[in-house]
Structure formats: C-alpha cells, structure tokens
Amino acid sequence: MRTATSRPVTSRPVRRQILTFAAIGVINTATYYGFYLLFLIPLPYLGAHVLAFLLSMTGSFFLNARFTYRTRPTWRKFLLFPLTNAANFLITTAGVYVIVGVLHQGSRFAPLVASMAAIPVTFVVSRWVMDSEAGAVRMIA
Template identity: 75%
Template sequence: MIVFAVIGVVNTGTYYGPYLVFLTRFPYLVAHILATAISMTGSFFLNAHFTYRTRPTWRKFLLFPLTNAANFVVTTAGVYVLVDLLHLDSRYAPLLASLAAIPVTFVVSRRIMLPKAETDGIA
C-alpha cells in the first residue's frame, strides 16, 4: 500500500497541475472532471508496473476506470462538501478530498489489477 500511496502522490501532482490551469477558465467541478480524465492513464501504467507488478492488459485497462470511478465519487463528494458547505478555497479542496479516497481506491484497484487468487485473504 506504501507504493500505491507514493504513486498516488505522483498522480495527484499530474492531476493538480491541470486542475489549477483548468480552474482559471472553468468552474471547479469542470476543472476537477477534466484533470481526473487526464491523470487516469498514467495512473494505470504506474500501478500496473510498480504497485502490482502485473502485465498491463486491455481488460485491466478497460476496467481500471472503475478504480478512478471510486476515487472520483469520493473526491467529488469531498470537494463539494469542502467548497460549498465548509467554504474551503477551491484550490486546496481536492488535495484534502484525495486523502479520503486512498483506501477506497486501493481496495478497488487491487481487485482489478491482481488475479482473484492473489487477492484472496487480503483485506
């Protein structure tokens, strides 16, 4: 999970840069959606190679957005709560929201990236 978290930090950077750029032209939720879409492919290959040490396949690649869907739901809800309800600055809200998504995304990605036999008995 440590390698997953480190890759998450790298992926957060590849997300956050475009997010800040898009934020200058779009509302924060549109900026969030666009930046999430950009960071997804790199995340797949980094996790396949470093976290799970598995060969990337089309099947895994096509299923991988489910991990991002889990991340997207948690971070989008978090960004909304932090910005609209708690009035946190929209430039910083995604960073805090992404912390809550790490464990959820890890569980989902492990199920996709590793064969069932390798995930049995692992919480």
C-alpha cells in the same frame, strides 16, 4: 504459508505494493493537482476537477501496472481500472462540492483535502483489478 522463522509469504509483496501504491499516489496527486490548477483557469472548479481526474487516472493506470503490481497492462484491465477510481471519484467530488459549495472554502486546496478519505478504498479495489491472483482474503491480508 509460514515457516518457523518467517512471516506469511504474502505479507512482503503486499507491503511493497502498498508502499509503491503510496509513492505513485503522491505522483498522481501532484499530476492531478497540476492539471486541476491549469484547467481551473478556463473552467469552473468541477469541470477542472473532472478533466484533471480523468487524465491523472490514465497515468495512474500505467504506473501502477508497471511498478505496483508488475503486470502487463491490457485493455481489459484498462477498461476495469476506472472502477477502481469510482469510489475515489465519488468521495473526492462530493468532498470538493461540500468544501467549496457548502462550506464556502477556497477551491484551490479542496481536492487535496477531499482525496485523503478515498485512498484506502482505491488501493483495495485497484489491487483486486490489477492483481488477478489476489483473492478477496489475500487482498486485505
């Protein structure tokens, strides 16, 4: 919906959501990375990656429900939320493997580098799951 002097009604909430999602992403990445380094002590890098990913994803769900999408967390959304990170998980896991296992680079920064490619995909899918009013067209508008 447009008026003569305003932007589409949906543009402001989407921009706010993107900025909040990005801020939570920074927090989530720091949380993930802290857990990753902690678990890297007793576990191999892929085990540390998986465990840190699962723990940080749970925190991400609650932060995004409250602050990004301003929606009540439900069991349905909680159970669907991992789908939002499926692409993220596959991209970052493949990236970590390629960086460490194929390119023989260090395991300390590999997850940070690998995760950058997954951010846009994660936002689009998480908005679809968390914001039940966001249709396919509005989701990318």
